[in-house]
Amino acid sequence: MSSLTTIPWDTLARYRLIEILALWEGRVAAGQIGEAFGIGRQQAQKVLRAYRQLAPHNLSYDRQRHGYLPSAAFVPLFTQGRVDEYLRLLNIHDTLDSPFAGLSMGAANTESLPMPSRAITPAVVRELVRASREKRRLEVNYASFSSPAGDGRIIVPHTLVFAAGRWHVRAFCEKNREYRDFVLSRFRGVPEDVGPMLGRHDAENDERWQTRVAVRLIPDRRLPQAERELLAMDYGMPDGELELHCRGPLARYALRELGVNPNHAEANPRAQQIEIANRDSLASWILWS
Structure with a gap:
């Protein structure tokens, strides 16, 4: 078996997609691989065969479902087996960002804070x-x-x-x-x-889900003008206001991501930083019970 470190990144991307679909959807087929990477069916079948040579115990072919299913002994070889990998794929649909982790880009030192993965089976x-x-x-x-x-x-x-x-x-x-x-x-x-x-x-019949709302955010009005202008630059508010558009049920989550508690304001305006300009009109969407 060749070293995994010598596999080209585009091939790794295909292997990673195979693992993600098999593990989290319960089936992977040549048609999915071909569609994702713009290759023919025969080429996609070759990719699946090559993957099975590297991980011979991970997949088994199911004639009724016309695809490969994960075996009971499935162990990810090219992915981490985390649900985040699959759910991220749902968001970006037509591309995988993970293959680029293998590129040597000569970038400056960077560091990101890893977040705990939820226990999702x-x-x-x-x-x-x-x-x-x-x-x-x-x-x-x-x-x-x-x-x-x-x-x-x-x-x-x-x-x-x-x-x-x-x-x-x-x-x-x-x-x-x-x-x-x-x-x-x-x-x-x-x-x-x-x-x-x-x-x-x-x-389609989830009326609240189908309703779009605008969340208007401004720097905390308790702050001095100079500090409000600084925050406007931080949050990309060219006119002193940021307007976010989202589905109604997601508005409260958007505020949580920004550290804004719609139920009460921080006593210290520097801790609060930004506030909701149209809080009253959004009350039914954003207030937690």
């Missing part, structure tokens, strides 16, 4: 992804502050969302009869398919 993600694509109902056991040990319910998932440092699934909850956000790391066990969606509970 592949089996949970596979079921959520499949159900959202096929509009299926899932029976789940979900833990929350009100039910730390878990509580059974049926959901109809429609969108995976990364916000405020963690992954959620937006879904219709049959127990509460409304659309809610469910944190992926709080599912207990593997969701069970209980049939097709009943009624119209997909993303």
